[in-house]
Amino acid sequence: MTRAPGTPSNTIDRRGFIKAGALLGGGLLVGTYVRFGADDALAETAPTDFAPNVFVSIAPSGAITIIAPNSEMGQGIKTGLPMIVAEELDAAWTDVKIVQGDWNPAYGRQSSVGSGSTTANYAPLRLAGATARAMLIAAAADTWGVPASECIAQKSFVVHTQSNRRASYGSLATKAATMPAPANAPLKDPKDFTLLGTRVPGVDNDKVVTGAPLFGIDVRLPGMVYATYTKCPVFGGTVESANVDEVKGRPGVRDVFVLSGVSGLTPGVAVVADSTWNALSATKALQVKWNAGPVASQSSTEMAAQAAQLAKANPPAALPENAKVVEAAYHYPFLAHATLEPQNCTAQFKNGVMEMWTPTQMPIAGVQLVAQGLGIPSSNLVVHITRLGGGFGRRGSNEFSIEAAAIAKRLDGVPVKLMWTREHDFAHDNYRSNGWHYFTAAIDNAGKVALLHDAFVKMQGGPGDMGANGFPFIAIPGSKVVSSKLPAGIPTGYWRAPGENGNCWATQSFVDELAHAAGREPRAFTLELLDAIPPAAQRGFDIARMKAVLDLATGKAGWGRARPRGEGQGFAISHTNNAYVAIVADVTVSKAGELAITRLTAAVDCGTVINLSAAEAQVQGAMLDGISAAWFQKVTIEGGAAAQTNFDSYPMLRMRQVRSAVEVHFVKSPLPPTGLGEPGLPPAAPALCNAIFAATGKRIRTLPIKDTDLKWA
Amino acid sequence: MSTYTLRVNGQQHSVDVAPDTPMLWVLRDALGLVGTKYGCGIGQCGACTIHVDGKPRRACRTAVSTVGTAAVVTIEGLSSDAKQPLQQAWVELDVPQCGYCQAGQIMTAAALLKENAHPADADIDNAMNGNLCRCASYVRIRSGIKRAAEIAAASTSSQGGK
Numbered sequence: 001m002t003r004a005p006g007t008p009s010n011t012i013d014r015r016g017f018i019k020a021g022a023l024l025g026g027g028l029l030v031g032t033y034v035r036f037g038a039d040d041a042l043a044e045t046a047p048t049d050f051a052p053n054v055f056v057s058i059a060p061s062g063a064i065t066i067i068a069p070n071s072e073m074g075q076g077i078k079t080g081l082p083m084i085v086a087e088e089l090d091a092a093w094t095d096v097k098i099v100q101g102d103w104n105p106a107y108g109r110q111s112s113v114g115s116g117s118t119t120a121n122y123a124p125l126r127l128a129g130a131t132a133r134a135m136l137i138a139a140a141a142d143t144w145g146v147p148a149s150e151c152i153a154q155k156s157f158v159v160h161t162q163s164n165r166r167a168s169y170g171s172l173a174t175k176a177a178t179m180p181a182p183a184n185a186p187l188k189d190p191k192d193f194t195l196l197g198t199r200v201p202g203v204d205n206d207k208v209v210t211g212a213p214l215f216g217i218d219v220r221l222p223g224m225v226y227a228t229y230t231k232c233p234v235f236g237g238t239v240e241s242a243n244v245d246e247v248k249g250r251p252g253v254r255d256v257f258v259l260s261g262v263s264g265l266t267p268g269v270a271v272v273a274d275s276t277w278n279a280l281s282a283t284k285a286l287q288v289k290w291n292a293g294p295v296a297s298q299s300s301t302e303m304a305a306q307a308a309q310l311a312k313a314n315p316p317a318a319l320p321e322n323a324k325v326v327e328a329a330y331h332y333p334f335l336a337h338a339t340l341e342p343q344n345c346t347a348q349f350k351n352g353v354m355e356m357w358t359p360t361q362m363p364i365a366g367v368q369l370v371a372q373g374l375g376i377p378s379s380n381l382v383v384h385i386t387r388l389g390g391g392f393g394r395r396g397s398n399e400f401s402i403e404a405a406a407i408a409k410r411l412d413g414v415p416v417k418l419m420w421t422r423e424h425d426f427a428h429d430n431y432r433s434n435g436w437h438y439f440t441a442a443i444d445n446a447g448k449v450a451l452l453h454d455a456f457v458k459m460q461g462g463p464g465d466m467g468a469n470g471f472p473f474i475a476i477p478g479s480k481v482v483s484s485k486l487p488a489g490i491p492t493g494y495w496r497a498p499g500e501n502g503n504c505w506a507t508q509s510f511v512d513e514l515a516h517a518a519g520r521e522p523r524a525f526t527l528e529l530l531d532a533i534p535p536a537a538q539r540g541f542d543i544a545r546m547k548a549v550l551d552l553a554t555g556k557a558g559w560g561r562a563r564p565r566g567e568g569q570g571f572a573i574s575h576t577n578n579a580y581v582a583i584v585a586d587v588t589v590s591k592a593g594e595l596a597i598t599r600l601t602a603a604v605d606c607g608t609v610i611n612l613s614a615a616e617a618q619v620q621g622a623m624l625d626g627i628s629a630a631w632f633q634k635v636t637i638e639g640g641a642a643a644q645t646n647f648d649s650y651p652m653l654r655m656r657q658v659r660s661a662v663e664v665h666f667v668k669s670p671l672p673p674t675g676l677g678e679p680g681l682p683p684a685a686p687a688l689c690n691a692i693f694a695a696t697g698k699r700i701r702t703l704p705i706k707d708t709d710l711k712w713a
Numbered sequence: 714m715s716t717y718t719l720r721v722n723g724q725q726h727s728v729d730v731a732p733d734t735p736m737l738w739v740l741r742d743a744l745g746l747v748g749t750k751y752g753c754g755i756g757q758c759g760a761c762t763i764h765v766d767g768k769p770r771r772a773c774r775t776a777v778s779t780v781g782t783a784a785v786v787t788i789e790g791l792s793s794d795a796k797q798p799l800q801q802a803w804v805e806l807d808v809p810q811c812g813y814c815q816a817g818q819i820m821t822a823a824a825l826l827k828e829n830a831h832p833a834d835a836d837i838d839n840a841m842n843g844n845l846c847r848c849a850s851y852v853r854i855r856s857g858i859k860r861a862a863e864i865a866a867a868s869t870s871s872q873g874g875k
Binding site: 072074075199201202204205209210211213214215217218220226251252276339340342387388389390392421422613617618620621625628646647648652653654656658659662 | 741745750803816
């Protein structure tokens with residue numbers, strides 16, 4: 001390891017991860033320290049010093065540099081995390097420069113998944129900022145011979161009001177590094193926040209609007225070559241043979257080779273050329289004989305039949321007598337992530353070191369794949385995290401990392417950019433699992449739900465399983481979810497709000513269905529169910545917060561007004577990643593069945609709002625993403641392969657469909673922040689489907705919506 | 714391989730590429746102008762939108778051999794100071810989420826505003842419908858176009874209507 005350009009001095013004794021010291025050439029730095037435990041693969045890269053994991057440094061020039069450790073994919077994390085440091089530091093935001101951190105175990109959790117980056121980093125980053133502020137104040141107080149308690153920090157200055165003295169952070173930084181670091185630097189009361197909760201534009205917006213290189217696909221290195229990697233369209237298939245020599249003769253082609261037998265790498269054929277177009281053209285000439293394997297017999301049609309059989313094998317208990325029985329089967333399909341930037345990765349293997357430029361949500365997953373698959377110790381892996389052209393969970397798995405690295409290792413020394421085509425991206429996703437809910441409910445004479453049974457089916461493996469530990473199951477005594485699985489084969493994975501993205505649609509649609517079956521007004525019905533949750537079942541589910549967002553959303557949306565046929569309003573609620581969200585959808589459906597969304601209203605309790613602009617954008621985007629998927633999207637499996645290949649067969653929400661207001665209202669809260677990349681998504685689709693029911697009397701029980709004729713008379 | 718002399722962002726460039734090479738890859742690989750993005754390769758997403766003689770074109774469907782001496786403008790050439798009204802509005806309203814589609818969105822919107830300085834919602838729908846935003850930042854894209862129209866109008870009136 002390179003020795004750090006700093007001298008470690010004062011270790012702060014708060015969970016042992018804040019350290020402060022001097023910058024080489026003067027100035028203050030505050031960083032974090034991570035203890036390494038059982039993971040020996042990572043321990044070997046443990047820093048011997050703490051400068052590589054500096055979170056904030058202040059140079060004598062006054063320049064304040066804050067590291068953004070997580071992957072920016074549109075969720076605003078590269079702006080939001082530094083804002084947390086700047087708030088506690090009392091730095092003027094205009095003085096702050098943000099630097100994207102490379103993969104480094106010392107930064108702690110760099111996996112940008114599960115809406116967890118903000119939640120995980122909030123406390124340590126506040127402490128880092130507060131520690132620096134306390135040391136700057138101590139330096140000023142010492143210089144002026146006044147008590148530190150009389151000094152305040154303000155927009156990158158320390159001020160002593162009584163004597164009307166002020167000193168810039170830059171002028172104090174070098175001395176501050178020599179001051180004892182406080183063990184427990186005082187944190188601000190959230191009501192005193194001046195930066196958090198305001199609207200701060202993304203720090204890279206200037207680069208985005210001028211087309212500056214930012215994304216993985218934009219990486220260019222001297223002497224770089226371009227590669228494609230073709231895998232069997234049928235999942236699990238392997239290469240039997242390929243016309244490698246013929247393709248080698250195509251224009252601009254540098255090399256063509258089969259890769260197989262590498263742990264963690266799907267077998268395939270690499271085509272390496274001097275330009276992207278020559279690589280793509282040569283790949284079209286590639287003829288591969290595949291061993292398709294057993295998954296070739298799988299199809300979406302067959303899966304549906306199997307799911308019905310599995311559900312039938314798990315019937316509800318005896319139904320109560322004299323109760324009204326409501327049965328409904330809901331189905332959601334496979335979904336692709338379809339990040340607009342296709343998967344890619346650039347790698348160079350030189351002198352035993354694999355250096356990679358990776359648009360990844362989980363650098364550690366790529367590191368582990370490459371280290372284990374190619375036998376390169378993780379201390380010899382350098383991973384630069386680029387901006388991601390969308391994540392949505394797709395870039396947690398890192399096939400592209402090991403594919404690029406395996407090609408780079410073969411090309412020894414030559415940098416190579418691996419690029420997936422859009423078609424390859426659709427064909428080799430880790431899809432959102434399909435799912436089936438076979439619901440049975442009984443409503444007693446008093447209009448109460450006396451039984452709720454859900455025979456749930458999904459693919460084996462991957463996220464998205466469920467039990468009866470969420471709403472509405474916890475509100476209904478004796479309710480049951482029996483989960484069964486279809487055979488594995490089609491790879492499934494994390495897709496924005498895993499599990500909830502489909503299950504919230506099914507359960508919240510069925511709750512609406514039950515309200516109508518019970519002859520109750522849906523909002524009152526849901527409020528009553530929420531009140532019925534026994535304390536023992538609440539476990540982290542705060543009924544008051546849930547009701548507050550439902551009140552806020554329905555209040556803003558003008559819930560309950562009578563509407564003519566063809567117009568409808570629906571709502572849904574969810575508790576995802578600890579955030580509470582209620583969404584109201586207003587729609588019109590013409591007699592010919594044309595659906596239009598006229599208004600979307602969300603209310604969100606995500607604790608402290610970090611960046612109001614990014615938070616609002618995330619909720620708007622998540623709602624519309626949920627609606628885009630529910631309205632238009634499905635991946636169907638035929639012969640063990642995905643049938644959809646590009647945006648012509650996998651439509652997506654477009655400008656014309658977003659004519660309405662999309663309002664987001666936040667509950668003001670001093671509680672620590674939840675993440676917000678995902679929580680806005682789950683309730684959007686059921687709110688929309690419940691609105692369609694209100695408008696037309698048609699209940700959508702199979703997604704996507706476009707497959708149902710909404711015509712009414 | 715053939716040699717083509719192209720006029721891109723006001724400068725002449727000579728490139729030696731296959732005649733069927735889409736402008737997308739000429740710009741990105743041969744000229745290093747990576748602001749124009751690959752999204753689908755079939756003209757469905759609009760991420761590669763450029764201007765050819767002032768008209769919006771999908772660079773993934775525009776073979777280099779068809780461009781001739783036409784003036785090509787990419788996102789990098791839209792302004793020299795990042796202060797084109799759309800660029801200003803995009804930053805002011807914090808339009809980008811992941812940002813990958815935004816060069817294409819801005820190039821399409823720039824062509825729209827050139828034709829129609831004050832587009833109504835229906836005009837925006839028609840012009841922008843071919844540009845996908847996977848993050849669904851459509852609400853702010855629409856606001857951004859309207860804001861850019863205001864910025865452009867204010868700048869025109871402050872210059873005495875020149």
